Amino acid sequence: MASASNTASNTAAFVIIHRDKIGTPDRVFSYEEGEATYVLVAINICRELLNHNKSQEALAEMAEIVREKHPRAWYENLNNAEIVKEFIQVVLNTFPWVFVDDSFDNPNFTGCHYRRKYEGDFADSQGICLNGPRIRDMCTAAKQAKESKDPKTHQQYRTFIFLFAITLFHELGHVFITFLSRDDHSTPEELNALGIHERGQSEAGASLEALVFGGTVVHARDDAYDNCQPGAPHLIRAENGLQIPEQIVDEFVQCNFKLPFVTSDPPISVPLKQIGESYNAPPLSDPMDPETYPMLRKLVKKHVSNPFNFAELEKLEPSTSTRSKVQVGRQSVLAQKVLRPDLAIKVVE
Numbered sequence: 001m002a003s004a005s006n007t008a009s010n011t012a013a014f015v016i017i018h019r020d021k022i023g024t025p026d027r028v029f030s031y032e033e034g035e036a037t038y039v040l041v042a043i044n045i046c047r048e049l050l051n052h053n054k055s056q057e058a059l060a061e062m063a064e065i066v067r068e069k070h071p072r073a074w075y076e077n078l079n080n081a082e083i084v085k086e087f088i089q090v091v092l093n094t095f096p097w098v099f100v101d102d103s104f105d106n107p108n109f110t111g112c113h114y115r116r117k118y119e120g121d122f123a124d125s126q127g128i129c130l131n132g133p134r135i136r137d138m139c140t141a142a143k144q145a146k147e148s149k150d151p152k153t154h155q156q157y158r159t160f161i162f163l164f165a166i167t168l169f170h171e172l173g174h175v176f177i178t179f180l181s182r183d184d185h186s187t188p189e190e191l192n193a194l195g196i197h198e199r200g201q202s203e204a205g206a207s208l209e210a211l212v213f214g215g216t217v218v219h220a221r222d223d224a225y226d227n228c229q230p231g232a233p234h235l236i237r238a239e240n241g242l243q244i245p246e247q248i249v250d251e252f253v254q255c256n257f258k259l260p261f262v263t264s265d266p267p268i269s270v271p272l273k274q275i276g277e278s279y280n281a282p283p284l285s286d287p288m289d290p291e292t293y294p295m296l297r298k299l300v301k302k303h304v305s306n307p308f309n310f311a312e313l314e315k316l317e318p319s320t321s322t323r324s325k326v327q328v329g330r331q332s333v334l335a336q337k338v339l340r341p342d343l344a345i346k347v348v349e
């Protein structure tokens with residue numbers, strides 16, 4: 001159930017920028033281009049997810065950890081719920097600039113946020129980089145789904161949308177720390193892939209995922225497909241990893257969020273396979289750095305007030321709508337319909 005405290009406007013302005021193989025931002029996408037269209041589908045899901053009670057509770061918990069470390073800050077007269085409300089409203093009003101970044105060469109590294117100074121307005125100050133080659137894989141999957149009635153083809157497309165909606169949400173976890181800290185301090189160790197309160201390598205995006213989804217989401221190689229696949233989504237927890245059923249993915253991309261995720265049985269007992277071979281990480285350069293890329297703001301100046309109507313996505317083909325069944329074994333707890341009686345279950349002998 002979504003909270004009524006913040007409203008995701010049907011119309012908002014976004015800036016989606018192409019970044020070439022050496023990292024130079026070279027043009028702004030029009031909303032009609034495939035890369036931008038499907039990124040906007042993922043953004044729309046991410047915006048709706050922010051309004052879910054579970055997301056707001058998670059952000060409030062993260063805010064409390066930061067407050068304990070840095071009590072005297074701009075937010076000292078606000079409670080955690082007020083901080084979260086302000087953050088979500090800023091995101092809904094001025095979503096960070098999104099870069100479709102061709103300098104990524106690791107298919108398993110789908111996005112990043114470069115920490116930079118923030119002074120109260122995301123416009124022109126915060127960005128999220130998405131893996132450009134993987135975005136084009138998503139566009140290819142969408143094209144194939146348009147031309148095919150094969151359910152597997154449509155499932156691949158929906159899984160790509162799921163992948164990038166989760167990626168954007170993860171990166172907003174990092175943006176939230178920037179929002180709180182004004183980039184004056186780092187992420188506390190208590191915010192990591194274990195959720196909160198357990199010390200580990202600080203990772204705000206993974207912490208947000210763990211609190212909302214019940215673990216961190218990774219996409220493992222499916223041997224039935226080539227390297228252009230979205231991969232099979234799994235939920236990784238401290239004690240195990242489990243595959244996320246297709247119906248959970250399908251409901252998620254329709255903004256029908258059931259949180260935390262229910263996973264399939266049994267736990268994965270072998271290491272998950274990566275998509276593709278071993279690759280380098282993205283280059284450590286911030287595309288919004290005005291000294292490195294002085295022409296960026298001139299490039300986007302005429303686009304920053306260009307509104308996009310999210311109602312247009314309702315007519316988009318291929319649709320993300322589906323009602324496929326979850327296939328499970330007879331001994332699965334899902335087969336008993338105890339945890340999730342609403343799921344459409346197909347028991348496979």
